Amino acid sequence: MELRKDYFADQRKDDLHEIGQPRPRSDSPGHVTGKTAYFADRNFPGMLHLKMVRSPHHHARISSIDISEAEKYPGVVKVLTAKDVPHNVYTILILIQIGPEDETVLADGKVRWKGEAVVAVLAETERAAQEAAAKVKVDYEVLPAVFDMEEALKPGAPIVNEYHGQNYYLYDSGECRKVRFGDVEAGFAGADHILEQTYQSSPIEHAPTETTGCIVAPEGNDRFTCYTNTQAMFFTLDNASIILQMPGNKLHFVGGTVGGGFGGKVDVIVEPIAILGAKLTGRPVSFIYSRAEEMQISSPRAAEKVVIKDGVMKDGRIVARKVTGYTDAGAYSRHSPYGAQKGAGHYPGPYTIPNVWIDTYCVYTNRTPSSAMRGFGVTIGDFALEVQMDKLARLIGMDPLEFRFINAYRDGDMKAHRQPTEGAALIECMQEASRAANWPVAEKFMAMSSYAKGA
Amino acid sequence: MAIRRGRGVAAINYPTGMNLGGDPTQALVHSTPTGNFMVTLSSVDLGQGMKQIMAQICAETIGVPTDRVVVDTADTDTGPHCMGTFASRGTHRAGNAVIQAAREARQVMLEVAAEELEVNASDLETDGQGNILVKGAPQRSISIFDVALSAHFKRGRSISGRGMFLIPRSYPEKETGAMKPSTCYAHACTVAEVEVDDETGEVTVLTVKNVFEIGRALNPKMVEQQLVGGSWMGISHALYETTEPYYPNRDHGGTDFNQYLMPGPGDLAQTEIIVLERPSADGPYGAKGPGEMCANPQIPAVANAVFDAVGVRIDTLPITPERILRALKAQAGAPN
Numbered sequence: 001m002e003l004r005k006d007y008f009a010d011q012r013k014d015d016l017h018e019i020g021q022p023r024p025r026s027d028s029p030g031h032v033t034g035k036t037a038y039f040a041d042r043n044f045p046g047m048l049h050l051k052m053v054r055s056p057h058h059h060a061r062i063s064s065i066d067i068s069e070a071e072k073y074p075g076v077v078k079v080l081t082a083k084d085v086p087h088n089v090y091t092i093l094i095l096i097q098i099g100p101e102d103e104t105v106l107a108d109g110k111v112r113w114k115g116e117a118v119v120a121v122l123a124e125t126e127r128a129a130q131e132a133a134a135k136v137k138v139d140y141e142v143l144p145a146v147f148d149m150e151e152a153l154k155p156g157a158p159i160v161n162e163y164h165g166q167n168y169y170l171y172d173s174g175e176c177r178k179v180r181f182g183d184v185e186a187g188f189a190g191a192d193h194i195l196e197q198t199y200q201s202s203p204i205e206h207a208p209t210e211t212t213g214c215i216v217a218p219e220g221n222d223r224f225t226c227y228t229n230t231q232a233m234f235f236t237l238d239n240a241s242i243i244l245q246m247p248g249n250k251l252h253f254v255g256g257t258v259g260g261g262f263g264g265k266v267d268v269i270v271e272p273i274a275i276l277g278a279k280l281t282g283r284p285v286s287f288i289y290s291r292a293e294e295m296q297i298s299s300p301r302a303a304e305k306v307v308i309k310d311g312v313m314k315d316g317r318i319v320a321r322k323v324t325g326y327t328d329a330g331a332y333s334r335h336s337p338y339g340a341q342k343g344a345g346h347y348p349g350p351y352t353i354p355n356v357w358i359d360t361y362c363v364y365t366n367r368t369p370s371s372a373m374r375g376f377g378v379t380i381g382d383f384a385l386e387v388q389m390d391k392l393a394r395l396i397g398m399d400p401l402e403f404r405f406i407n408a409y410r411d412g413d414m415k416a417h418r419q420p421t422e423g424a425a426l427i428e429c430m431q432e433a434s435r436a437a438n439w440p441v442a443e444k445f446m447a448m449s450s451y452a453k454g455a
Numbered sequence: 456m457a458i459r460r461g462r463g464v465a466a467i468n469y470p471t472g473m474n475l476g477g478d479p480t481q482a483l484v485h486s487t488p489t490g491n492f493m494v495t496l497s498s499v500d501l502g503q504g505m506k507q508i509m510a511q512i513c514a515e516t517i518g519v520p521t522d523r524v525v526v527d528t529a530d531t532d533t534g535p536h537c538m539g540t541f542a543s544r545g546t547h548r549a550g551n552a553v554i555q556a557a558r559e560a561r562q563v564m565l566e567v568a569a570e571e572l573e574v575n576a577s578d579l580e581t582d583g584q585g586n587i588l589v590k591g592a593p594q595r596s597i598s599i600f601d602v603a604l605s606a607h608f609k610r611g612r613s614i615s616g617r618g619m620f621l622i623p624r625s626y627p628e629k630e631t632g633a634m635k636p637s638t639c640y641a642h643a644c645t646v647a648e649v650e651v652d653d654e655t656g657e658v659t660v661l662t663v664k665n666v667f668e669i670g671r672a673l674n675p676k677m678v679e680q681q682l683v684g685g686s687w688m689g690i691s692h693a694l695y696e697t698t699e700p701y702y703p704n705r706d707h708g709g710t711d712f713n714q715y716l717m718p719g720p721g722d723l724a725q726t727e728i729i730v731l732e733r734p735s736a737d738g739p740y741g742a743k744g745p746g747e748m749c750a751n752p753q754i755p756a757v758a759n760a761v762f763d764a765v766g767v768r769i770d771t772l773p774i775t776p777e778r779i780l781r782a783l784k785a786q787a788g789a790p791n
Contacts (some may be wrong), residue, residue, distance in 0.1 A: 001679040001728040003672060008733040012741065017583035018515040019740045022676035025507040026522075027500070031768035058705065096477060096624075114705065172629055179632030201772040202697035204716060233497045233531050256529020261501035266541055292710035300698045319517060328703075341627070342474040345636030351466035358632065368698075372541055374688070378469060379754070383693075383772060386465035386755030390762065400759070404466050406507025418633040423579070425668035425733045429644040430466050430667040434668040434727055437646035439464065450733075 007428050027257075039227040039258055040217050045285035048077055050277055051129035053119035053136045054297070055111035058145035058366040059158065060110055062118070066137040069119055073119025073135055075128030078281050080120040085276060086245035089163070091266050091333055095238055096364030102163035103332040103369070103439045105243060105273055110333035111140070113159055113366055115297045145366035149305060149326045152365050158332055160364040166206035168207055169329070169337045176373060177344035179358035187320025191311025193395055198307045199384035203300035203328070206373055210243040212298055213288030215271050216278040224275050225252040229262045236268050243272040244279070251275070263372035267299055267334055295350035299371030303328040304343075306384035308319040311355075311450035312392050316406040320355040321348040325381060327362045330369035333374070336364045342377030345417055349385040350426045351407040404430060414453035424450035456654035460661075463759025466644040469748030470637030471735070472544040478622025481535035482552035484513060484560045485615035490585070490603030490722035492517060492560070494526045497534030498549045503746060504677045505545050511674060512550050512739055515555035517564065517597060518581025522640075543641075543744025546673065550739030559616025564599065567606045567614065571597050606706035622737075629765025639735035641743040642668040645686075645752035647724070651764040653783055656776030658761060660690050663753055666730040670743030673732070682728045682749045691717050691725060694774050 005014065014020065030036035045143040067079045082088050085105045094101060107118045119136045123129035144158045151157055152167040153312040157402045160167055171177050188194055214228035233253050258265065274287040289298060304327055311320035329336035340362040347358045372378075393403035405427065412423045427450045434441050473479060481496040493515045500506045500716040506744070510524040517524075528534055537549060562576070569576040572595060580590050582709040587602060589595040627634035630747020644666045650659045663688050672678040695716040700707050709715030762768050769781035 001675065001730060003675060003730050003732070005667075005732070007731045012732060016515055017518075018511045018521050018742065019671070019673050020675065021511070021521075022674060023507065023511060023521050025504050025508065027504070027506060077580045147705060160755070173632075174629075177627065177632065178630065181629065181632075197770065199770045202702035203699050204692060205698050205709075207696075207712075207715070207717060230539075231499050231501060231527055231541055232537075233499060233534070235539050237531055251531070253531040254497050254529065256497075258499055258501045261499075261540065263541055265501075266539060291712075295698055295710050295715055296708050303699070303702050310628070334637075338474065340717050342470075342636070344632060345474055345634060346470070346626070350466065350642070361559050365703070367558075367703075371481075374467070374685075375751055377474070378747075379692070380772070382465070382467045382751045383754045383758065384469065384770075386752070387758050387768070387770065388466075388754070390463065390759040391768070392484050401464050404464075408466070409468075416632070417627075417636060418631065419635055422734055423639055423733055424468075425642040425643070425731060426466055426468060428731055429642045429666045429668050431467075432702065432731060433464065433644035433646050433664060436460070436666065436727065436729055437464075437664045439462075439646060449741070 001129050004432060007233050011103050020434040037175035037256060037409055038210060038259060039215055039229050040213060040253065040288060042227050047284040047286055048122045048124065048125040048277065048281060049123050049129045050285055050287035051133045052117045054131045055114055055116040055118055057111060057140050057142050058114045059143040060140035061143060062107060062111065063139040063141055065119060067119060069135040070132040073128065073132035075124040076121060076132045078122040078277060080106065080277065082106040087243050090243050090357040092239050093338060095235065098337060102161055104350050113368055115368055120273055122281060142182040147362040147365050147367060148157055149328050149365060160366055164364060167364045168397045169333060174359045176359040177341050179344050179356060179416050182323050184320045184355045184357040191319050192314045193312050195392055195395055196309040197388055198392060199387065199451055201304050201380045203303050203314065203370060204373065205295050206262040206264030207356055208260030208262060208264060211289040211291060211294040212265055212421055214273045214274050215284060215286045217284055218278050223250050223252055224278055225254060226254045226271055226275055228253060228271055229258045229265055230255055231265045237272050238271045239268040240275055244276055263376065264298055266372050270306040296368060298320050299334055300370050301373035301376055302339060302370035304380040306381060307424065308384055308388045310388065310392055312396060314396055314398060316352060316398050316403050318353050321353045323347040325360040328370060329362050329364050330367040331364060332369040334369050334371035339377040343381050346378045346381055348410050348416055352409045400428060401434060402441050402445055405441065405448060410450050410452060459651050459653055459764040460647045461760045462646060462762025463648050463756045463763055465752040465759065466754035467748060467752045468640045468642050469559045469751065471547050471639045471641065471744035471766040472622060472637055473538065473542045474636050475634060477540040477627045478544060478548060478623030479621040480537040480552045481550040482549060482556045483535055483619040484556040486560065488603055488607045490599040492519065493743060494523045494524060494553055495534050496528040496537055496549060497531055498537040498545060499529050499540040501540055505540065507677065508546055508673055509549060509553050512553045513557045516554050517561045518583055519585055523585065543746040546742050547738055547744050548620050552618035552740060554739050556616040556618030560614050563612055563614045564602055567610055568597050568602045568611065569604055571602065600703040607770050625671045638737050639743050641745050641748050642645045643752045647753060647756035647760045649757060649764055651761055651762040651779065653765055656779035658694055658774065659756060662725045664727045666731065667749060668733055670738045671732050671741035671784060672730050673740060673742050678730060679728060680735055681746060683726055684743040685749030686726050686753055687723055688750040690757060693754040697773055
């Protein structure tokens with residue numbers, strides 16, 4: 001790595017003692033010698049193991065659940081269904097007033113994605129829990145499912161999630177989050193070229209070294225300690241408190257050493273049901289995802305579809321940009337309404353464009369609920385935006401890097417969401433990339449600055 | 456049939472912290488009897504090294520070496536509220552809270568030292584090595600070890616501080632979308648160079664040159680580890696990964712690392728990282744959050760490089776050999 005201190009030297013005093021120093025990490029020796037303790041390194045006497053009975057169908061009505069054989073299975077201590085969960089219908093962002101509650105801890109009457117949790121089995125060993133789970137009999141009446149976002153948005157499509165009533169998240173702005181800036185149609189009308197393109201991504205797994213999980217121990221005083229690898233301690237505690245209708249002071253969360261998160265450990269899935277198991281059995285409970293569960297059950301990065309329509313001039317100026325983004329939330333909201341909103345705040349990218357129209361939709365389908373992942377709401381949008389930039393440059397016969405300089409935002413430029421640009425540095429990054437990659441651009445671009453014109 | 460070479464560029468920005476704000480983090484700092492400092496948080500270290508960075512921020516602010524600071528975090532019985540480690544917010548939000556707490560603790564420390572040295576607290580400075588000196592008369596000094604002992608056993612003072620950082624929440628205007636998504640943005644530009652085998656559709660990423668602007672590299676070695684890892688993840692997103700290879704068809708989802716494809720060590724490109732620092736107005740020592748954005752620019756840069764190499768656009772991720780071959784066949788006019 002090279003630190004190029006010559007850029008922005010006038011904005012920075014390099015007079016610090018500890019900051020800027022490559023101090024060795026105090027936790028590295030523990031990590032590389034295997035001595036660091038993770039949540040799963042705890043082993044309590046009498047600890048039970050929790051395994052889920054999961055839906056084999058993408059969308060189905062549950063006509064009956066028979067747990068009698070599972071309860072009798074050797075080693076089984078407790079079998080939990082929806083009626084055991086005090087506040088079974090929840091949504092995690094209710095903590096910041098983003099509802100409605102739309103998901104069940106354990107399925108109640110319906111399943112909406114293949115893999116959805118239906119019954120929890122607690123047993124003396126992982127093997128007994130797994131084998132007993134196979135003895136739970138669930139009768140399903142299979143319902144039509146919808147997997148394609150376009151299909152889901154058509155009138156008459158099967159309704160994925162009745163708590164929403166339609167297959168999209170209803171924002172206060174309506175069926176999508178909207179940004180309106182300038183007059184995009186006038187911009188298109190005056191453009192030399194129009195280019196409309198569609199981009200698509202597929203769900204992506206976080207693939208942490210350590211799978212999602214927790215171990216819960218009753219403290220003997222009506223308090224429960226939850227050892228967890230969550231990315232958000234109080235967010236998880238407070239959601240567990242709501243789901244379990246248990247005062248927060250009864251809960252003690254311990255965590256903070258995690259084997260990779262990437263956004264995959266902010267969904268509050270394993271903790272509430274494990275705490276409930278510990279409460280109802282009086283014994284410690286371990287609930288840790290298998291690798292297969294981590295890959296197909298835990299939320300992935302949402303698949304997204306992004307449609308970009310641009311109006312561009314022969315001289316390289318983008319004069320109008322319309323973006324329609326679709327986020328595939330799967331069957332439940334989790335963090336996806338936030339992700340689609342974040343996209344609306346990000347488009348049209350780090351470029352100054354006078355006429356912008358943005359609609360971002362959060363769409364429900366019968367698949368594993370998507371949620372947070374490194375950069376969600378932006379990562380796939382950047383793929384779409386930056387491939388589009390390449391296509392536009394080639395369309396008007398311009399070098400792709402020079403084309404970006406022409407449109408790059410600078411301090412003081414008004415963004416589509418009506419905030420003036422501050423602290424821009426795109427131009428300098430591109431200048432340095434031009435040098436490092438031996439990708440020459442015209443001298444006038446190398447002389448540009450992100451600082452406000454005339455500053 | 457041939458191996459064809461191409462290169463592509465992408466430039467991006469990325470917001471620091473939870474979108475629209477409203478995401479608080481608190482910190483507490485106190486000294487032990489012998490002048491070591493405890494930072495108490497409930498933030499989570501995901502492996503990126505948050506504890507180390509908080510120690511360096513506290514040390515810088517109080518004016519002691521980093522090894523005099525211990526970070527205790529992620530216990531809800533002791534640590535004050537943190538919204539969580541996500542949205543590139545850890546360093547920015549918790550770092551600001553630690554600075555505020557450490558400033559308050561430093562002020563008490565200087566007041567105790569001032570009483571011991573019989574001067575005004577405003578006339579004192581730290582040397583960064585564990586001592587407090589009178590400005591302009593460095594021979595008049597006291598060690599922080601002795602100041603802490605005095606505070607604890609003689610003067611009955613608590614060398615401690617409370618910190619809180621909150622960006623007020625922004626609510627988007629319904630019709631226009633006027634809003635404040637973030638207070639600062641990191642930047643990047645990546646140039647990727649690839650080889651594409653037009654017979655097999657396989658892509659080899661030869662080099663990625665990444666330029667990142669991250670406000671301030673608080674610990675350059677740790678910045679490097681995060682940026683290199685992110686760059687690899689970006690390549691992996693571009694070419695390999697998905698839980699649903701035939702999305703929206705639900706079949707063929709991988710359930711282990713044999714089926715779920717990711718690059719191995721031999722598949723990783725030669726990776727160059729260059730860092731620029733334009734300090735953000737509200738960042739701890741100017742830092743922005745590079746945690747997420749460092750995995751973004753490689754995806755379009757690789758996509759654009761594939762086009763440059765073989766002249767077909769793959770607008771669907773991941774860019775698999777199958778998709779490239781189908782596009783090449785379509786380009787040649789052959790049926791898929």
